[in-house]
Amino acid sequence: MQAAQYKYTNNLIxxxxxxxxxxAHNPVNWMPWGKKAFEKAKKEHKLIxxxxxxxxxxxxxxxxxxxxxxxxxxxxxxxNFVSIKVDREERxxxxxxxxxxxxxxxxxxxxxxLTIVMTPERKVIYAGTYLPKERKSYSPSxxxxxxxxxxxxxxxxxxxxxxxxxxxxAIMRYTSVxxxxxKISLKIVDTFVKDVKASYDNIYKGIGKSPKFPHASTFDTLxxxxxxxxxxxxxxxxxxxxxxxxxxxxxxxxxxxxFRYSTDGAWTIPHFEKMLYTNAELIEAYSKLYSIKPTQFxxxxxxxxxxxxxxxxxxxxxxxxxxxxxxxxxEGKYFVFYEKNAHKALKDAGFxxxxxxxxxxxxxxxxxxxxEDGKTNPTxxxxxxxxxxxxRAKVVLKKLREKTxxxxxxxxxxxxxNSLMASALFEAGVVDKKYxxxxxxxxDSLLKNLQKNGVLYHQLLKGRELKVRGLLEDYAFLxxxxxxxxxxxxxxxxxxxxxxxxxxxxxxxxxxxxxxLSDSDFKSIAPLEDASYRSAQAVMIKDIYILALLxxxxxxxxxxxxxxxxxxxxxxxxxxxxxxxxxxxxxxxxGEIDLKGPKSRISDLRKxxxxxxxxxxxxxxxxxxxxxxxxxxxxFAFSKDAQELQNQIIKxxxx
Numbered sequence: 001m002q003a004a005q006y007k008y009t010n011n012l013i014x015x016x017x018x019x020x021x022x023x024a025h026n027p028v029n030w031m032p033w034g035k036k037a038f039e040k041a042k043k044e045h046k047l048i049x050x051x052x053x054x055x056x057x058x059x060x061x062x063x064x065x066x067x068x069x070x071x072x073x074x075x076x077x078x079x080n081f082v083s084i085k086v087d088r089e090e091r092x093x094x095x096x097x098x099x100x101x102x103x104x105x106x107x108x109x110x111x112x113x114l115t116i117v118m119t120p121e122r123k124v125i126y127a128g129t130y131l132p133k134e135r136k137s138y139s140p141s142x143x144x145x146x147x148x149x150x151x152x153x154x155x156x157x158x159x160x161x162x163x164x165x166x167x168x169x170a171i172m173r174y175t176s177v178x179x180x181x182x183k184i185s186l187k188i189v190d191t192f193v194k195d196v197k198a199s200y201d202n203i204y205k206g207i208g209k210s211p212k213f214p215h216a217s218t219f220d221t222l223x224x225x226x227x228x229x230x231x232x233x234x235x236x237x238x239x240x241x242x243x244x245x246x247x248x249x250x251x252x253x254x255x256x257x258x259f260r261y262s263t264d265g266a267w268t269i270p271h272f273e274k275m276l277y278t279n280a281e282l283i284e285a286y287s288k289l290y291s292i293k294p295t296q297f298x299x300x301x302x303x304x305x306x307x308x309x310x311x312x313x314x315x316x317x318x319x320x321x322x323x324x325x326x327x328x329x330x331e332g333k334y335f336v337f338y339e340k341n342a343h344k345a346l347k348d349a350g351f352x353x354x355x356x357x358x359x360x361x362x363x364x365x366x367x368x369x370x371x372e373d374g375k376t377n378p379t380x381x382x383x384x385x386x387x388x389x390x391x392r393a394k395v396v397l398k399k400l401r402e403k404t405x406x407x408x409x410x411x412x413x414x415x416x417x418n419s420l421m422a423s424a425l426f427e428a429g430v431v432d433k434k435y436x437x438x439x440x441x442x443x444d445s446l447l448k449n450l451q452k453n454g455v456l457y458h459q460l461l462k463g464r465e466l467k468v469r470g471l472l473e474d475y476a477f478l479x480x481x482x483x484x485x486x487x488x489x490x491x492x493x494x495x496x497x498x499x500x501x502x503x504x505x506x507x508x509x510x511x512x513x514x515x516x517l518s519d520s521d522f523k524s525i526a527p528l529e530d531a532s533y534r535s536a537q538a539v540m541i542k543d544i545y546i547l548a549l550l551x552x553x554x555x556x557x558x559x560x561x562x563x564x565x566x567x568x569x570x571x572x573x574x575x576x577x578x579x580x581x582x583x584x585x586x587x588x589x590x591g592e593i594d595l596k597g598p599k600s601r602i603s604d605l606r607k608x609x610x611x612x613x614x615x616x617x618x619x620x621x622x623x624x625x626x627x628x629x630x631x632x633x634x635x636f637a638f639s640k641d642a643q644e645l646q647n648q649i650i651k652x653x654x655x
Contacts, residue, residue: 016464017087018410019055023064027074030085033094041082041120047153049081049146050116052098054089055410056273056322058331059130060113066133067142073133076143080150081117088112089321089414090459090468093517093524097175102127104174105167117149123164124171125149175525184568186589188575188582189225193234195576196222200237201265205244210265214245214258216281217534221579223288224615228586228653235292242289245282246301247380249370252335253363254378254397256304257312258282259325268370269377272325272332272407276417277533279309283424291430291613299431306428306435309421312409317445318460319418324407334404336375337397339367345400346393358387413460415450415470418442419477420533426484436488443485446478447497456501471518472526473536475505479543483550483618490602490621499547505540506559513566515540528567529577537567538580542587549592549632550620557632564588583615592616593649596628596635604642612649 006025013024015032023030031037033050041048051068053060067073077083088095095114102110105127117126126149131142153160196218199207207215219241222234245251248267250259252274259270260278283305290298313320327334342365346356362385363378364370371377387393425439450457456470456478482498485491508519515526515537526537541563548557564584571578571585593614595605598621605619605627622628627645629637629652637648 012085016459016461016467017055017090018412018461019053019060019087019089020085022055023068023085026064026068027071027078028068028083029074029078030083033084033086033091037082037084038122041122044082045120047081047125047149048116048118048120048122049077049083050086050098050114050118051083052086052088052095052114052116053112054087054322055408055412056275056324057112058271058273058325059111061324061326063113063130063142067131070133073142076146076150080146080153088114089410089412092473093471093520093522096517096527097522097524098124098127100175101167101171102129104170117146119153119160119164121164123168125160125164125167180569181562181565182568182572183565184572184585184588186585188572188585189229190231192575192579192582193222193225193231196237197233199576200241204266205237206241206265206267208265211261211263211271212250212265212267213261214250214278214282215241215579216278216285217530218579220281220285220288220534221582223285223292224583224586226292227613227615228590238285239289239293242282242286242301243297246286246297247382249377249379251301252308253380254335254394254401255308255311257308258305268379272335273322274308274312275322275532276309276313276319276414277420279305280417280420280424281533283421284427287424287427287430288615291610294430302428302431306425312406315411315413317441318413318449319421319442321410321412321414321417323409327404327407332371332375332377334401334406336369336371336377337365337400338375339365339369341400342376342397345396349392349396351389351393351396355388358384359390359393362387362390411461413450414474415446415456415458415460416473416477416536418446419474419481422446422481423477423484426481426488429488439481440485440489443478443481443494446481450474456504469519471536472505472509472515472540473517475501475509476536476540476543479505479547480539483543483546486550487618487620490599490619495547495550498543499551502540502543502547506544509540510563528570528581530579534580535578538578538584541584542580545584545587545592545632546616546618549594549630550618552632554633560584561588587616590616590653591631592618593652594628594630594632595619596622596624596630597626598622598624601627601642608642608646608649611646612653614649614653 008025008027010024010030012020012030015021086094098114098116099110101124111129113130115128115131118124131145132139133142135141206212219238222238225231226235244267250262250267250270257274258279260273260275263269283302286298286302325331343356362381364381365376365378369376422439422442425435428435449460452466456474457466458468458471458474479498479501482494486494509516517524517526528535528537541560544560571581597605609617626638628635629649636652637645639645
């Protein structure tokens with residue numbers, strides 16, 4: 001009955017993914033990725049048109065409106081192609097493979113929507129991103145590109161075959177696995193800091209120019225480096241960038257929560273989608289900064305960000321994935337203000353003129369605006385004092401916003417992103433003890449809802465069956481959260497579950513010395529670089545190191561060392577790209593520390609951990625009188641006196 005309300009309905013109508021279902025009523029005869037689509041392409045001898053995107057992607061929406069909802073464009077696809085839609089958040093393994101193909105063919109990074117054309121045998125002949133409906137100065141039109149490929153396929157098949165074979169061979173060379181073992185020293189940490197400094201924007205702060213991304217994992221690693229080495233550059237770059245982002249337009253100044261990235265170098269105008277993973281990683285980075293330099297400013301950022309994620313994404317104990325940039329078909333419409341409307345709302349709420357002027361000036365809401373058509377995306381004017389009644393004013397401005405419909409929210413529950421959020425909440429315990437308690441509930445909810453009959457799954461959609469089995473990122477990020485759950489609660493079922501998942505991950509995803517994103521027939525090598533979020537491969541190896549320490553398992557520790565040696569040459573070649581992997585080098589060379597003591601002395605151990613503030617220090621309850629500090633290979637400090645043990649640890653770390 002629902003389908004009958006629409007003129008067109010295609011095979012995506014029965015899919016779980018909200019993104020795929022967004023396209024279920026396009027005139028394009030979309031099919032989901034799978035055997036049925038590939039067999040159809042071979043049987044009908046048609047090219048394959050593969051489009052990869054996600055539900056809150058602005059340019060995906062633009063291409064849908066311009067092309068996939070256009071009857072003439074749909075006819076071109078339906079007559080000549082088997083068209084396949086993939087949700088990159090549902091199948092990041094497929095997306096990663098074809099993003100690599102795009103990079104190989106275009107010598108630059110891709111993006112979304114990703115547009116791939118293949119022969120019926122699934123050999124790539126074209127890789128692009130957004131294609132406009134009409135020809136632009138920067139791009140041919142969708143019709144131009146597809147018509148050209150169809151003509152070549154029909155009238156010059158040998159040329160297409162030759163091109164497809166050549167590209168396939170190039171892809172095979174590009175993705176061939178090299179697992180040469182190499183050594184790496186702690187000097188790479190200094191190189192990493194220097195590389196970040198070389199890319200650092202000293203004017204507006206942060207990394208790069210525009211578009212400018214938060215690079216949360218980079219600052220997270222820099223803060224770890226500061227804790228270990230006291231490198232002042234590592235601290236200052238992190239502190240300045242995090243403060244600039246918090247005051248900028250990439251941070252929702254009215255409701256809290258960070259947008260995915262800034263379109264400009266000054267952090268003023270974002271693409272307005274909010275992703276769970278962006279906010280989770282930033283919560284963790286701000287929490288680490290707070291553990292070094294506790295300020296009310298940083299605490300407020302953490303608390304407002306968590307609250308926004310709770311308000312918008314939390315549903316029955318788990319977090320939804322993301323919210324869109326567009327409201328009522330217009331990008332940013334919900335989030336921006338006309339000065340006259342903001343002024344009137346505050347006046348109607350009883351604010352006096354002087355207070356209104358100070359509030360609007362502080363939030364940079366002006367008649368000229370900083371966005372389209374004289375509208376303003378609020379940013380903090382750091383030259384101004386915090387005005388009176390700011391908190392109440394934000395409540396009024398939020399109510400003004402709510403006259404516009406809030407953007408679409410992707411209700412997909414992802415194990416990996418929820419695990420990132422759980423880890424962030426554990427870290428946020430430095431500002432409020434309620435956050436680790438929230439994190440523990442989140443971990444329990446993940447285990448209850450995303451693992452059935454011993455099988456871990458990647459995603460959950462209410463009212464639908466669990467189908468997509470867990471990927472490397474699910475195992476890695478959940479194991480990381482479980483380790484933190486154990487350390488917080490000292491409940492051994494968490495550490496045992498983390499070990500079980502890690503062993504399973506090594507069996508499923510670690511083949512011949514190489515980590516893969518999934519164990520499906522579609523093999524995609526797990527990236528070591530941190531991209532949209534931290535590298536699952538690097539986190540998995542870190543999990544193995546920590547579990548080896550906590551379990552006293554030397555064999556497991558040596559496995560982690562071997563894994564690090566196999567990626568050492570890659571890290572050395574371009575350390576800036578591998579922030580999470582840099583942590584592995586620190587762990588391997590400086591070591592992790594395990595604090596042991598009886599239940600009655602756990603509070604003493606927690607104080608030692610806080611005071612020493614070494615990033616790779618963990619607490620485990622042991623039935624013994626003595627307090628101990630150990631590495632994976634030896635115990636180096638013993639005392640019944642907590643201060644004495646702390647002194648021994650500090651001396652050990654200075655070695």
